[in-house]
Amino acid sequence: MAKSLITLTDISSDELLEIFNRIKKLKVKIKKRESIKILENKVVGLLFEKPSTRTRTSFEAAALRLGANTIYMPSSEMQLKRGEPIKDTARILGDYLDCLIARVYEHDDVVELAKYSSICVINGLSDLSHPTQVICDLFTVLEVKGKLKGLTMAYIGDGDNMCHSLMVGCAMVGMNINCACPKGYGPKPEIINEARKIGEKTGAKINVVDDPKAAARGANVFYTDVWVSMGDEASAQQRMKDFADYQINADLVKLGSKDASVMHCLPAHRGLEITDDVIEGPQSIVWQEGANKMYGAAGILDFLLGGK
Ligand code: CP
Ligand code: NVA
Numbered sequence: 001m002a003k004s005l006i007t008l009t010d011i012s013s014d015e016l017l018e019i020f021n022r023i024k025k026l027k028v029k030i031k032k033r034e035s036i037k038i039l040e041n042k043v044v045g046l047l048f049e050k051p052s053t054r055t056r057t058s059f060e061a062a063a064l065r066l067g068a069n070t071i072y073m074p075s076s077e078m079q080l081k082r083g084e085p086i087k088d089t090a091r092i093l094g095d096y097l098d099c100l101i102a103r104v105y106e107h108d109d110v111v112e113l114a115k116y117s118s119i120c121v122i123n124g125l126s127d128l129s130h131p132t133q134v135i136c137d138l139f140t141v142l143e144v145k146g147k148l149k150g151l152t153m154a155y156i157g158d159g160d161n162m163c164h165s166l167m168v169g170c171a172m173v174g175m176n177i178n179c180a181c182p183k184g185y186g187p188k189p190e191i192i193n194e195a196r197k198i199g200e201k202t203g204a205k206i207n208v209v210d211d212p213k214a215a216a217r218g219a220n221v222f223y224t225d226v227w228v229s230m231g232d233e234a235s236a237q238q239r240m241k242d243f244a245d246y247q248i249n250a251d252l253v254k255l256g257s258k259d260a261s262v263m264h265c266l267p268a269h270r271g272l273e274i275t276d277d278v279i280e281g282p283q284s285i286v287w288q289e290g291a292n293k294m295y296g297a298a299g300i301l302d303f304l305l306g307g308k
Helices: 013-031 054-065 086-096 107-116 131-145 161-173 189-202 212-216 233-242 250-254 286-305
Strands: 043-048 069-074 099-103 120-123 152-156 176-180 206-209 221-224 261-264
Touching: 013 131, 013 161, 013 286, 043 054, 043 086, 054 069, 054 099, 054 131, 054 286, 086 107, 099 107, 099 286, 107 120, 120 131, 120 286, 131 161, 131 221, 131 261, 131 286, 152 161, 152 212, 161 176, 161 189, 161 206, 176 212, 189 206, 206 212, 212 250, 261 286
Parallel strands: 043 069, 043 099, 099 120, 152 176, 152 221, 176 206, 221 261
Antiparallel strands: none
16 A cells, blocks of 8 residues: 555654655756656546646646656546545546545545555645645745744634644644634644644644734744635635634734744735735745745655655
């Protein structure tokens, strides 16, 4: 059974550092457009139930740059749409492919894809987590700050898939995280506990509050995500009201450290979760973060499929 990446806890802290090293090396080579054939003869499938600009393209581009072939499979064009069970799909795709990147609504579906196929399955976002995004994000922080351990991230917004993976990822690298989420929109208690347990070993403190200012004070990195995730559209109107005070703007960023950086996984909604002046401003590392999704995807594929 090949190693899969369904949540960040599928890898150890040491393996996460190894992935960062692979990303760093591959970034240099890819930027020089060197020929890298470490995934030659591999076939990577991308099964997407939801839209994607970055995750789909970055993984597909990275796989192609590493010499693999790719097949994009929107679920709307598969028998899944007509009710074929996930486990039957998984068994068949497992015979055809070497790796499957899957973006799903229900986290259990990506777990089932991995369970019923013998190949490497990578979670390209589920309602519970977005592990590959956080690997690329932490790599970006490492590039910008030169370290991760001991820094503090302020996450402002929904206690969603991004918040969950950031809590676990920060805990794994010894980075503190203060999450400020409106009442009723906090992260799942089991993920908070999981992150705190990891933090006990690495020294990371995981705080969940409902006051954005309390989360922001002294932060080295600010992070936010959409107020309405894919799948949450039915509650969009209510969310606009409930999240109105959970915006990363210039006043909030002033509460952080002087050289604080601002991140967003994208897509961003200017004037809602982040203001235009902040995302376009000098403290924003959002575009470096977005670019690193492809180098990150390359490092992840190399780690999972490329061998030593
Ligand atoms: N950040 C991210 O996952 O973007 P996409 O939805 O465009 O893949
Ligand atoms: N929380 C967002 C992340 C998008 C990359 C969503 O699930 O839609």
